Amino acid sequence: MPRTFEVSRTTTMTLRRIGHSVRILLGHPLPFAEEQSAISDQKLNRLTSRPLNSAFACPACGEAVTIVPHALRSGQNGRTYDLWSCLACTAVINATDLCAVGQPVTTVQSESAANFYRPTPEVIKALPNEVAQNRNLIQFLLEHCPDLGRSALLDFGAGRGCLAAAATEVFDLALASELDLTMLNEFLPHLPNNERIRLVSDPRMLPPLDAIAAFHVLEHLPDVKRVLGPVVAALQPGGALFFQVPLLRSDYLLNTHYTFFSEASARAACSRLGLDVVGVWYDQALDFLTCIARRPR
Numbered sequence: 001m002p003r004t005f006e007v008s009r010t011t012t013m014t015l016r017r018i019g020h021s022v023r024i025l026l027g028h029p030l031p032f033a034e035e036q037s038a039i040s041d042q043k044l045n046r047l048t049s050r051p052l053n054s055a056f057a058c059p060a061c062g063e064a065v066t067i068v069p070h071a072l073r074s075g076q077n078g079r080t081y082d083l084w085s086c087l088a089c090t091a092v093i094n095a096t097d098l099c100a101v102g103q104p105v106t107t108v109q110s111e112s113a114a115n116f117y118r119p120t121p122e123v124i125k126a127l128p129n130e131v132a133q134n135r136n137l138i139q140f141l142l143e144h145c146p147d148l149g150r151s152a153l154l155d156f157g158a159g160r161g162c163l164a165a166a167a168t169e170v171f172d173l174a175l176a177s178e179l180d181l182t183m184l185n186e187f188l189p190h191l192p193n194n195e196r197i198r199l200v201s202d203p204r205m206l207p208p209l210d211a212i213a214a215f216h217v218l219e220h221l222p223d224v225k226r227v228l229g230p231v232v233a234a235l236q237p238g239g240a241l242f243f244q245v246p247l248l249r250s251d252y253l254l255n256t257h258y259t260f261f262s263e264a265s266a267r268a269a270c271s272r273l274g275l276d277v278v279g280v281w282y283d284q285a286l287d288f289l290t291c292i293a294r295r296p297r
Contacts, residue, residue, distance in 0.1 A: 058086040059259045061268040075253030091265035134166035149210035157217035168193035177203045206234040214243040237297040247287040
């Protein structure tokens with residue numbers, strides 16, 4: 001279970017000192033005394049004004065006592081997001097929505113996915129091109145893990161199922177999971193090799209896996225280990241987790257994006273899952289981070 005805490009003034013002062021130490025180590029000058037006091041008071045107000053039921057831990061590394069206010073940012077929709085930083089792993093957390101009280105997380109996420117992946121005629125017509133693009137991702141994985149087994153790959157958070165379809169050309173079996181399989185069932189007849197794609201309603205009931213692909217999924221998880229842990233447990237020794245996430249920028253600020261990863265936080269999340277990182281790569285044009293990690297043999 002993640003460690004949570006109620007913030008006291010003493011704890012806040014300790015967090016300030018940690019934050020100042022980090023700034024010094026990074027070579028950033030401290031603000032003038034008056035500015036420092038004003039900033040500290042503003043952070044203290046944000047720390048102590050949270051509802052008692054909104055204590056939260058970092059979705060990436062699981063730490064709670066190392067979370068401090070980061071910035072108030074506006075998304076492209078004009079909505080303001082209260083962002084917090086984890087000093088342990090450098091993840092930036094969307095506290096506005098992670099701490100929100102209301103609909104269950106699965107409801108919010110599945111409704112968002114249904115809207116984003118709506119099977120319109122235009123989208124269905126473009127599926128062959130999307131599958132072709134995903135073949136490049138499978139090739140990228142195999143280039144960096146040439147000894148990877150080829151029995152089964154799970155496309156976790158599969159969306160339209162295009163990565164699973166691309167995987168059928170290399171793996172004996174491709175599995176695809178989503179919170180709501182309704183969309184996948186609509187796309188499935190239009191995907192190549194669909195007879196070799198198995199839809200999974202409960203990702204905890206899995207055969208032994210050689211690879212898990214989770215593209216633009218981890219940012220949606222309120223706790224990476226709690227959600228992905230049972231899935232990663234199905235990886236065979238030497239099996240790989242292959243994921244991509246968006247970096248922090250205004251057009252990626254959404255109510256369903258809880259965490260913005262850095263390389264450090266991606267590595268921390270993998271370590272928490274018991275995986276060894278093979279590498280981390282960046283798409284600088286789109287501001288995406290891609291990571292491959294493997295289960296030790």
